[in-house]
Amino acid sequence: MSITYLEAIREAQAHALRDDPRVFIYGQDVGAFGGAFKATKNLAKEYPGRVLDAPISEDAIVGLAVGAAIEGMRPIIEMQFADFSTVGFNQIVNQAATLFWRTQVSCPITVRLPFGGTSGSGPFHSQSLEAIYAHYPGLVVLTPATVEDAYSMLLAAVAIDDPVVFCEHKLLYYHLKADKLPSEALPIGKARIAREGRDLTIVTYSAMLYEAIDAAKELATEGWEIEVVDLRSVKPLDTDTIVASVARTGRLLCVGEAWPWGGVTAEVIARVTAEGYGLLDAPPQRLNAKDTPVPYHPNLWAAHRPTARSVAAAARNLLRQ
Amino acid sequence: MSITYLEAIREAQAHALRDDPRVFIYGQDVGAFGGAFKATKNLAKEYPGRVLDAPISEDAIVGLAVGAAIEGMRPIIEMQFADFSTVGFNQIVNQAATLFWRTQVSCPITVRLPFGGTSGSGPFHSQSLEAIYAHYPGLVVLTPATVEDAYSMLLAAVAIDDPVVFCEHKLLYYHLKADKLPSEALPIGKARIAREGRDLTIVTYSAMLYEAIDAAKELATEGWEIEVVDLRSVKPLDTDTIVASVARTGRLLCVGEAWPWGGVTAEVIARVTAEGYGLLDAPPQRLNAKDTPVPYHPNLWAAHRPTARSVAAAARNLLRQ
Amino acid sequence: MLQTVTGPGPVGQAGALRESHLAAYRFMLRARLLDEKFATLYRAGKIQGGVFLGRGQEALSAATGVSLKKTDVFAPLIRDAAGRMAFGEPILDAVRTYLGSALGPMRGRDGNVHRGRPQQGLLPMISHLGAMISVVNGILFARRLKGIPGSVGAVCLGEGATSTGSFHEALNQAAVEKLPLVLVVANNQYAYSTPNDRQFACADLTDKGVGYGVAAHAVDGTDLSACLEVIGGAVARARAGHGPQLVVASLLRLCGHGEHDDASYIVPKLKNSPLGRDCLKLAEESLQQKQFADAAQFAVWRSEAIREIEEAVAQAQREPAPDPYAEKWEALSTENFNEGQGE
Amino acid sequence: MLQTVTGPGPVGQAGALRESHLAAYRFMLRARLLDEKFATLYRAGKIQGGVFLGRGQEALSAATGVSLKKTDVFAPLIRDAAGRMAFGEPILDAVRTYLGSALGPMRGRDGNVHRGRPQQGLLPMISHLGAMISVVNGILFARRLKGIPGSVGAVCLGEGATSTGSFHEALNQAAVEKLPLVLVVANNQYAYSTPNDRQFACADLTDKGVGYGVAAHAVDGTDLSACLEVIGGAVARARAGHGPQLVVASLLRLCGHGEHDDASYIVPKLKNSPLGRDCLKLAEESLQQKQFADAAQFAVWRSEAIREIEEAVAQAQREPAPDPYAEKWEALSTENFNEGQGE
Numbered sequence A, B: 001m002s003i004t005y006l007e008a009i010r011e012a013q014a015h016a017l018r019d020d021p022r023v024f025i026y027g028q029d030v031g032a033f034g035g036a037f038k039a040t041k042n043l044a045k046e047y048p049g050r051v052l053d054a055p056i057s058e059d060a061i062v063g064l065a066v067g068a069a070i071e072g073m074r075p076i077i078e079m080q081f082a083d084f085s086t087v088g089f090n091q092i093v094n095q096a097a098t099l100f101w102r103t104q105v106s107c108p109i110t111v112r113l114p115f116g117g118t119s120g121s122g123p124f125h126s127q128s129l130e131a132i133y134a135h136y137p138g139l140v141v142l143t144p145a146t147v148e149d150a151y152s153m154l155l156a157a158v159a160i161d162d163p164v165v166f167c168e169h170k171l172l173y174y175h176l177k178a179d180k181l182p183s184e185a186l187p188i189g190k191a192r193i194a195r196e197g198r199d200l201t202i203v204t205y206s207a208m209l210y211e212a213i214d215a216a217k218e219l220a221t222e223g224w225e226i227e228v229v230d231l232r233s234v235k236p237l238d239t240d241t242i243v244a245s246v247a248r249t250g251r252l253l254c255v256g257e258a259w260p261w262g263g264v265t266a267e268v269i270a271r272v273t274a275e276g277y278g279l280l281d282a283p284p285q286r287l288n289a290k291d292t293p294v295p296y297h298p299n300l301w302a303a304h305r306p307t308a309r310s311v312a313a314a315a316r317n318l319l320r321q
Numbered sequence C, D: 001m002l003q004t005v006t007g008p009g010p011v012g013q014a015g016a017l018r019e020s021h022l023a024a025y026r027f028m029l030r031a032r033l034l035d036e037k038f039a040t041l042y043r044a045g046k047i048q049g050g051v052f053l054g055r056g057q058e059a060l061s062a063a064t065g066v067s068l069k070k071t072d073v074f075a076p077l078i079r080d081a082a083g084r085m086a087f088g089e090p091i092l093d094a095v096r097t098y099l100g101s102a103l104g105p106m107r108g109r110d111g112n113v114h115r116g117r118p119q120q121g122l123l124p125m126i127s128h129l130g131a132m133i134s135v136v137n138g139i140l141f142a143r144r145l146k147g148i149p150g151s152v153g154a155v156c157l158g159e160g161a162t163s164t165g166s167f168h169e170a171l172n173q174a175a176v177e178k179l180p181l182v183l184v185v186a187n188n189q190y191a192y193s194t195p196n197d198r199q200f201a202c203a204d205l206t207d208k209g210v211g212y213g214v215a216a217h218a219v220d221g222t223d224l225s226a227c228l229e230v231i232g233g234a235v236a237r238a239r240a241g242h243g244p245q246l247v248v249a250s251l252l253r254l255c256g257h258g259e260h261d262d263a264s265y266i267v268p269k270l271k272n273s274p275l276g277r278d279c280l281k282l283a284e285e286s287l288q289q290k291q292f293a294d295a296a297q298f299a300v301w302r303s304e305a306i307r308e309i310e311e312a313v314a315q316a317q318r319e320p321a322p323d324p325y326a327e328k329w330e331a332l333s334t335e336n337f338n339e340g341q342g343e
């Protein structure tokens, strides 16, 4: 058996629907059609009345989920693309994210954001919005990079009593495969050492993990041992694991697919320099997408985002310092 | 004569309307009423047909401004509170911010955001959203801290060919006064040394400037000379001026009123550590609001945001290292 | 948090009518007096943040509150002191929130009109207009999923808020799901200073109903009997499964947008029109005419209400303010996910 | 970028009618053929990103385009190849954008249906549905401020997009400002896979007009003559100062949502209903019946169009792709405000 990242997301939802009568799914085309990416394939049939097509009304979609959560349900919302969450933005950041703090009534909603760049998708079907949501208090922002995490973290997201923005990378949907679904997982909020090393730490998450690992492999041929940390969750952020890794390597490169200003990479560096300053043997560096919208054309797209090659180049620079 | 920060904003708009027929103002209650804060007082009368009340439709308000900009106008949009820009969000970050890059047609709109905490205003009339807008490519994000800058930077904003998010701090509206309006100003994108010092650099912006300056005064009585940098513009961000200051002081404390995750303070630290690492004699630190919504009650509000006292305490800690 | 002010009255339909009128009137009266108290406290500098009054809108608001069951859902807005009390909100919740008592339902985190108790079906508004409607939809939707029948959700709104995208998306959503939503729009002719002709261009706001496939009902918002009848009817229809109901009440706000505002923009023509009549006075006249109550009775109720309000104020003023050192600075309910970074 | 395909015809009203029919038909035909070419290229793996066709919607789209002047404003959507060409978009703009030529109007930065030339009044859509309407409002509003009279702005939309808050806010805004906006809604019964009964609950989408104070017009979207008449009329009314016009066309999309979609969710009942008829075939029948043109003429036009398309494709395929090294990675037009940080 082999299961893709996308199938894992579908399985997690099936599992949640099966085990928890409070769970329902709401979003555009998620019903009979099974979703734009087929992440809810057959679920409407298997769980009648609990997987429902929504109108093109992102604000009302999220609002409905918050109300249902107040009433004790555990809604899973699918945005057709992360980019469209900007029109449901207010309900996420002001309604869902403030509810518990204001009222002590928790707001267990999961907002699934199919996100990130894919070739040819252009400025409005490629965005990485994890930093936007992480800036607001009251949200948990998850960025699974593996099939196993896609499954276990989505299950965990549904079980969390707080609103979760679940960033699932579209580039990983079909290509990333695992042999089977996991029965155990790291807790939410723990980062993972995806590859061990001692010369430099690359901190990254989601699809960029694979660029980082490829870069590490390339650098291994040059004799460097690169440690790669997969954040898994960008809020909460596991500073301890990062600092411990930097303590071993003395060098830090943060890699993110989002725009540079105030992204995950800036946050990681601000934390490491505050808490683990003495551990660094060289200035911490970051590598992000360029500060423009995500281009449509494959040539431009490939140059807009960090790649194994640009990660390796940045790492080499840093190793030389 | 004495002029407030709010009056300076009104004067800048009057000036822009007078000198440039392409300018008009659109927003809720900005017409005969003169705006919720009176930032457009009398302008509808003085410039008939060019200062118009809008319906409660932030999305359409910004959209209209973008269309007018395409047609060569220079609209100024007033959001009643920055917090409500979340429902006009998509038009700002996806329509306005991408237009030039996609089409080479520039989008000279100015979106005025009365922002920041004031006592008793609570979670939805107090937010600081500069980091949210700065994360997106294609926007200029300005945060004037003085009466002079409120005036000259708003005039500059209207003249800029790109969309500007103009963050004007409500706490400064009435209390901050100057003798007269400036005839010259630093260019947009240049930070200002608001106070010179040699022991530690505090980088801050907007209303926090005054907490930083008060902290510096307090620390001066203890023999410390604190340099205070007023960013003025958070995007573009004047890294050079910051690094030059850190080169003089060896210590960096970043202070912001916004939430911590991925805020201006994280961005500043990430830049300084990348570009001026060797200049630091101690780990760079940051001080932000707490990671919760902005509380209503004055007691809580005062503890939620950084104050001269907490800034001084953080600086003292850092000076000891 | 339930309170009832109706004693056992005459039986039958006439009795029920008398009862609902008297109940609603008493909530109107208390709301008016409570609002006046808040205005006084505001002028004395005792209140932080904005004070928003329902003056002129009490009939509509009270009629909404008394038309609901305590198991229903209610999302009031800034002018709904009357409806809140009618739905069961204790005066003390209002007073504590306005005076910043740590014992209020929002514990100083949110204030004034932003109070509520979601678990009792009373939603605390966020400020973004229109945003509460879909939340009420969600509660009604969830109850349907859970097989809990018969609930209605009422949401109050100003006419200005009908211009928001949230209003549109949520009303359409309710119509598609055929939810028992009652949307009560107080058309008080202004949104802050903005007159209706800068807000919408339809001849009448009830014209919006057909475009959503939603029944729409117009009512004279100054007339308590009419409000009780129309809103009561709308609530009954929603409860009976006829889907969302849109009620549009015409009236005038007899005060500023908030207490900081002198409302000088309200044109005399409107003030002097039937819209400008005081619903509380009209209700008193009508109750006397109907022989449901007399002036002496009004006076008794008034002094009872004043006493209750004064007691609540005195109590709240003795209560502690929130303590920032005892405050948990945590936005998430999952304790270990909260981060203190950046402080 | 203007193109005209109408030769000098017979004079008078009958002549104008013939001319507009033939012009529209030729744009329909070209759009159909262009779409088919894109579908073929897509299947051959020659196109990056989604391919969205207007099959079944060409009559409506072409009628919209031919009803506009070149100085008007047009915001097409994903199914408007016909309307775009009728408004003046060269085939080459479409082909270059779909094939990723660096010489296309979006220079590889945006693709496929996201093309346009704002300075020629042709707006390149962002993806967020409903978001273009207020932008068109802004252009019309600005022209009024500048004293440029007589422009109309046409915006195309699917019925699904009527559920967006943006649609609502913008249509209301246009009504309040009495802007010469023509909103053309293609009710093709589905939004992606979502059928109308999950999208809205009004009996007919034209019922929405009255709630905005906007004139609404229904039209059979499969019937070119009807589309020309109704949209032409709506454009004329908008131009004459009667404020926004809402046109709702009933039809069916005769293809998938995009070329990746087999549209298996479209129920046979609809396919076999009058909505499912092919507007292009109907137009040919009608043109023949009206003796405006005959089959031989159609064949000539068809081969002309094919030749033009093939030439454009051949040209675009020879053109360079965008060069990432020559690319300016700058989102702001103010050169020195661009930052390279974080790279």
Ligand SMILES: Cc1ncc(C[n+]2csc(CCOP(=O)(O)OP(=O)(O)O)c2C)c(N)n1
Pocket: B028, B056, B058, B080, B084, B087, C079, C127, C128, C129, C157, C158, C159, C160, C161, C162, C164, C186, C188, C190, C191, C192, C253, C257
């Ligand atoms: C989305 C949004 N934009 C702006 C505001 C600021 N605001 C608060 S109340 C108000 C006017 C509301 O008018 P209306 O809906 O008619 O209610 P009324 O005050 O007349 O009862 C405005 C514009 C807001 N709360 N939400």
Ligand SMILES: Cc1ncc(C[n+]2csc(CCOP(=O)(O)OP(=O)(O)O)c2C)c(N)n1
Pocket: A028, A056, A058, A080, A084, A087, D079, D127, D128, D129, D157, D158, D159, D160, D161, D162, D164, D186, D188, D190, D191, D192, D253, D257
């Ligand atoms: C705000 C927003 N939400 C979701 C989408 C994703 N999306 C793209 S097209 C589409 C369906 C559109 O249906 P309709 O408006 O009826 O147009 P049609 O495709 O039928 O022509 C959806 C949901 C989007 N583009 N914008």
Ligand SMILES: [Mg+2]
Pocket: C158, C159, C160, C186, C187, C188, C189, C190, C191, C192
């Ligand atoms: Mg009003």
Ligand SMILES: [Mg+2]
Pocket: D158, D159, D160, D186, D187, D188, D189, D190, D191, D192
């Ligand atoms: Mg459709």
